[in-house]
Amino acid sequence: MHHQRPALCVSLLLAACMGDIDGGTGHGVDSDPANPLPTGSGFPTDPTQPPLTDAPRPNVPGCTGGIDPGPAVARRLTRFEYDNTIRDLLGLNLGLAGKAFPPEEHPFGFDNTAAALSVSPLLAEDYLIAAETIATQALANLPKILPCDPARDGTAACGRKFIQTFGARAWRRPLAAEDVERMGKLLDWGVTNGDFNHGVQLAIEALLQSPQFLYRLELSSTPVASGVVRVDSWEMASRLSFLLWGSLPDDMLFMAATADQLVTSAQVSAQARRMLADPRLRQMVAHFNQQWLTLDEMGDLEKDTRIFRTFTSTVKTSMLGQVQRFTDWAIFDGDGTLPTLYTSPTTFLNGTLTTFLGVTAGPTGDTLAKFNLDAKQGVGVLTQPGLMALLAKPDQTNPITRGAFVRERVLCQDIPPPPDNLMVMPPKLDPNLTTRQRFEQHRKDPSCAGCHAMMDPIGFGFENYDAVGKYRTMENGKPIDAAGEVLASDVGGAFNGAAELGGKLVKSPMVAGCMVKQWFRYGYGRPEHVDGECSLATLQDAFMKSSLSIRQLILNLVQTDAFLYRKVGS
Numbered sequence: 032m033h034h035q036r037p038a039l040c041v042s043l044l045l046a047a048c049m050g051d052i053d054g055g056t057g058h059g060v061d062s063d064p065a066n067p068l069p070t071g072s073g074f075p076t077d078p079t080q081p082p083l084t085d086a087p088r089p090n091v092p093g094c095t096g097g098i099d100p101g102p103a104v105a106r107r108l109t110r111f112e113y114d115n116t117i118r119d120l121l122g123l124n125l126g127l128a129g130k131a132f133p134p135e136e137h138p139f140g141f142d143n144t145a146a147a148l149s150v151s152p153l154l155a156e157d158y159l160i161a162a163e164t165i166a167t168q169a170l171a172n173l174p175k176i177l178p179c180d181p182a183r184d185g186t187a188a189c190g191r192k193f194i195q196t197f198g199a200r201a202w203r204r205p206l207a208a209e210d211v212e213r214m215g216k217l218l219d220w221g222v223t224n225g226d227f228n229h230g231v232q233l234a235i236e237a238l239l240q241s242p243q244f245l246y247r248l249e250l251s252s253t254p255v256a257s258g259v260v261r262v263d264s265w266e267m268a269s270r271l272s273f274l275l276w277g278s279l280p281d282d283m284l285f286m287a288a289t290a291d292q293l294v295t296s297a298q299v300s301a302q303a304r305r306m307l308a309d310p311r312l313r314q315m316v317a318h319f320n321q322q323w324l325t326l327d328e329m330g331d332l333e334k335d336t337r338i339f340r341t342f343t344s345t346v347k348t349s350m351l352g353q354v355q356r357f358t359d360w361a362i363f364d365g366d367g368t369l370p371t372l373y374t375s376p377t378t379f380l381n382g383t384l385t386t387f388l389g390v391t392a393g394p395t396g397d398t399l400a401k402f403n404l405d406a407k408q409g410v411g412v413l414t415q416p417g418l419m420a421l422l423a424k425p426d427q428t429n430p431i432t433r434g435a436f437v438r439e440r441v442l443c444q445d446i447p448p449p450p451d452n453l454m455v456m457p458p459k460l461d462p463n464l465t466t467r468q469r470f471e472q473h474r475k476d477p478s479c480a481g482c483h484a485m486m487d488p489i490g491f492g493f494e495n496y497d498a499v500g501k502y503r504t505m506e507n508g509k510p511i512d513a514a515g516e517v518l519a520s521d522v523g524g525a526f527n528g529a530a531e532l533g534g535k536l537v538k539s540p541m542v543a544g545c546m547v548k549q550w551f552r553y554g555y556g557r558p559e560h561v562d563g564e565c566s567l568a569t570l571q572d573a574f575m576k577s578s579l580s581i582r583q584l585i586l587n588l589v590q591t592d593a594f595l596y597r598k599v600g601s
Contacts (some may be wrong), residue, residue, distance in 0.1 A: 035547070038310070038512075043375045045188060045285070046244060047115075054357065056298075058561060060146075061161060062205075069398065072378065076522070077575055078418060079186065080236075080290060086142045087591070089235060091339065091568045091569060091571075091572040092567075092568055093411075094564075094565040094568055094569060096240050096565070097177060097257070097259075097283050097348065097564060097598055098255060098256045098259045098565075098592050099258050099562065099564065099566070099592050099595040100259060100563060100564035100566070100592040100593050100595070100597050100598055101555075101557070101563025101566065101598070102557065102562060102563075102597075103249060103593075103597035104146065105145070105246045105247065105248055105249070106143070106146075106148060106246065106247045106273075106555075106556050107146040107148040107149075107150065107246050107247075107276075108244075108245055108247070108445060109128075109135055109142050109143050109148070109243055110128035110132045110134070110135065110142070110248070111128075111129070111142065111143075111243075111277055112143075112277050112278065113127075113128040113130045113132070113161075114126050114127065114129055114274060115276070115277050115278035115279075115311070115314075116279045117165055117350065118439075119223060119277070119278045119281075120200055120279060120281055121165065121168075121176065122172070122175070123168050123169065123262075124213075125164070125168065125581070127161045127164060127165070128161065131157055131160075131161070132152060132154060132161075133151065133154055133157070134155050135147065135148065135249070136556050137322065139235055139552045139558045140440075140549065140552060140553075141156055141319075141552055141553045141556075142321050142322060143553065143556045144552070144555070144556055144557060144558075145556040145557055147189075149151050149372060150186075150211060150245075150548055151327065158239075158240055158245065159236075159240060161239075161405055162235070162236040162237075162239040162240050163236055164525075165235065166231075166232045166233075166235040166236045167232065167241070168223075169551050170228050170232055170237055172486060173231065176193075176197055177189070177193055177231075177495065178192050178193060178196045179192045179193070181227045184357055186216045186219075186227050186230070187215070188220050188259045189227075190215055190218040190219065190222070190227070190230060190231070190234070191211055191215045192219075192236055193234070194211050194214045194215055194218065194238075195211055197234075197235070197238070198211070198214065198238055199285075201238045201242040201244050201279075201465040202238070202241070203247075203265065203268065203280060204243075204245075204246055204265040204266075204270045204288075205265075205568050206538065208298055213480050214234050214237060217230075217233055217234055217237055217595075218230040218231065218233060220233070220235040221233040221234070224558060226368070235440060239405050247269055247270075249262060249266045249275065250266075251266055251597075252511075252599075254599075255394075255596065256600055258599050259596050259597070259598060259599065260597060260598075260599055261294070261594060261595065262553040262594075262597055263289045263291075263294075263595055264287065264288040264290075264292065264293035264294060265288045265291075265595060267288070267293040267294075267299060267595075268280040268285065268288040268293055269282040270289065270594060270600055271284060271293075271299065271302055271303060271306065271589060272284055272306075272445065273594040274588060274589065274594075275285075275303065275306045275307070275309075275311075275315060275317075276306065276309065276311035276312065276314075277311070277314065277315045277318060278313055281309075282541065282576075283302070283305065283543075284302060284563060285466060287302060287359060289301065296590055296595060299382065299589050299590070299594075299595065300586070300589060300590060303586055303589045307582070307585075307586065310497065313359060313363060316358075316359070316362060316363075317358070317359060318587070319550070319553050320355070320358045320359075320547075321355075322430070322553070323440060323549055323553075324354065324358070324412070324418060325421065325436075325440075326354060326355070326417075326418075328353060328421060329347065329350070329351045329417065332420060332421055333425055334420070334425050334426075334499055335424075335425045335426040336481060337428055338498075339498065339499050339545075341387055342387075342499050345383055346383060346384070346387050346499075347417075347420075349381055349383045349384050349387075349399070350384070350415075350416055350417030350500065351413060351417055351419060352379075352399055352596055353379050353380070353384060353416065353417050354412070354415045354417040355462055356379040356399050357378055357379055357411055357412060357415055358372070360377065360379070360401065361377075361411075361412070362376060362582065363582070365377070366580075367580050367581050367582040368580055368581065369399050369537060369542070369543060369579035369581060370443050370547060370579060371411070372411055372532065372581065373407070373410075373411040373412065373413065373533045373536050373537050373542075374404050374410060374411045374533040375410075375411050375538055376404045376405065376408070376409035376410070377401060377402070377403055377404075377409065378398060378400055378401075378402055378403075378404055378409050378415060378535050379399040379402065380394045380399065380400060380402045381394055381395075381396060381397055381398060381399050381400065382397065383397075384399075384416070386500070387501075388416060388500070388501055389500075389501065390402070390404070391403075392468070395511060404472055406530065407528065408495075408502045410529040410530045410532075411533050413441075413493075413529065413532075413533065414529050415500070415501070416496070416500025416501065417500060419433075419493065419496040420481070420498065420499045421501035422436050422493075423497075423499075424457055424545060425498070425500040425586050426460060426497050426498065427457065427460060427466060427498050428466050428493070428496070428497060428586045429457060429490070429498075430467070430470055430486070430491050430493070430494070431457075431470070431483065431486050431487060431490055431491025432486050432490070433489070433490035433493045434485070434486030434487055434489035434490030434491075435486045435490075437481075437490075437532075437536075438485060438486060438489065440545075440549075441536060441542055441545060442539075442543035442545055443541075443544070443548050443549070444485075444519070444520075446486065447482060448480060449482070457470075458470060459526065461507075461554065462507055463507065463510070464472060464507065465494075465506045465507060465509050466494060466506065467491055467512050468495060485519065488515045488516040488517070488518065489514075489517060489532070491512070491513065491514065491515045492514070492515030492526060492527075492528060492529055492531075492532045493513070493526045493529055494506070494512065495513050495528060495529065496529075513527060513528040514526075514527050515527070515528075515530070515532060515559055515575040517532075517535060520539065520541055521540055521541045522535040522538060522539040522541070522542070542572070543574055543575060543579055544571050546574070546575050546579075546581070546584070547567065547570045547571045548567070548585065550570070550584055550588060551558050551566070551588075551593075552597045554587075554588045554592070554594075555593050563591075563592065563593045565591075566591035566592050566593035566594070569587075569590075569591050569592075570587055570588070570591060571585065573587045
């Protein structure tokens with residue numbers, strides 16, 4: 032049956048894009064007496080109980096002043112967050128955003144940098160199409176999301192009850208009375224011009240196109256210091272869920288917000304510890320690793336099959352899975368420390384990779400299985416074959432790319448781009464020379480020497496791994512020279528091979544600090560150099576004291592000024 036439909040919330044969306052967003056009211060709505068917190072929920076409700084207090088401020092450099100949260104701008108949902116939210120909101124694993132929405136920019140290495148998350152006219156249209164598709168799919172299982180029976184309770188009353196319950200989850204806060212009435216009129220229009228299902232469909236479409244769904248809006252106004260407010264419980268529920276799960280809050284977080292039990296650092300920490308056990312945390316960490324390690328580029332990885340005849344799409348797929356499985360194991364199943372991530376000889380192989388890499392007595396099945404390589408061959412995430420292949424040319428290794436990766440992703444040092452008038456081309460293959468010999472010209476050319484001295488000597492340390500990630504000891508009949516050097520860092524000096532480099536990296540405060548910076552950027556959606564020095568210093572100090580535990584680092588993200596507070600007007 033064809034139904035009429037009014038123009039929906041595109042005007043609201045475009046207003047949001049221009050920064051003219053009315054977040055509405057509704058924060059601080061009391062608990063619904065008809066739906067009290069369940070017994071044993073773990074959230075104290077006794078008003079006579081003394082409130083929990085915040086943890087003392089850390090005694091670390093950079094935290095000598097007052098509360099310093101840094102800026103907190105409205106953050107649009109990324110494609111990753113949009114798809115996860117629809118999955119957890121409606122049980123629909125459609126992946127619409129990942130398939131159809133324009134890709135985000137990565138100005139600081141990650142897709143969730145708030146300042147870069149604008150909405151183009153194309154994306155606004157995609158939101159409309161996605162909302163219509165999602166609403167249609169939701170109607171197929173309408174009884175699951177309806178809190179009432181329209182035949183028994185009446186379409187108007189049941190419609191508004193639906194808007195209150197579904198809308199609160201979609202907007203991640205209780206709807207104000209005017210919001211319910213506005214959406215209720217839209218639903219009534221749909222009923223009049225079709226039937227109850229049509230009305231619900233229109234309401235879902237409108238709710239999913241509103242700024243309150245597409246953005247993480249924060250309007251709290253409880254002052255704690257000059258120019259600083261505390262994030263309220265509803266906003267904190269979303270901060271926790273999107274940081275740790277990349278999705279909307281679950282029932283426990285909604286109950287905690289309803290009871291206003293996400294106010295103190297202790298309450299926030301308790302929820303975060305609970306959330307660490309959820310499988311969605313692994314998905315979020317995998318999303319971080321995908322971007323930190325630039326694994327998104329694996330889809331475009333190609334090799335010259337005249338040279339590497341056994342490199343196939345099946346091998347490439349297995350290599351991507353291998354890196355992903357290793358990082359997941361190192362963080363969650365291993366001891367979760369930075370040394371394990373950078374130095375463990377562990378990898379994961381299936382029959383395809385065992386054959387391709389020429390590993391003796393490796394796994395033979397289709398499933399990736401844990402396997403320990405020789406300690407000199409397997410040296411943590413940096414020597415996983417997939418990453419080594421990614422950081423190489425189609426027909427040869429690339430010490431420049433491999434060295435730059437360590438500089439930028441492991442040491443957090445920026446490499447200036449080459450001059451505009453410089454044509455950057457790798458030296459031509461020569462059967463009589465090794466890669467090292469061919470690339471030495473960069474060290475001799477005055478226009479190249481400065482920058483390449485920062486990259487090439489590190490990249491040479493990976494020469495035992497060819498352009499497809501295979502371990503080798505010879506090239507063109509000559510022994511591999513994997514001697515390298517790290518300049519301009521706190522672990523400067525010579526090393527020989529990736530194993531010695533890994534040993535240097537895990538002793539470096541700069542490397543540890545870089546891992547903290549990467550998580551700061553991803554967790555807070557902004558670069559670390561824009562205010563908030565205390566939050567970064569707090570995380571770095573705690574990371575060193577935790578024996579470089581990445582799991583603990585993730586947990587510590589919820590205990591900083593940047594997470595617990597926000598500046599007035601930001």
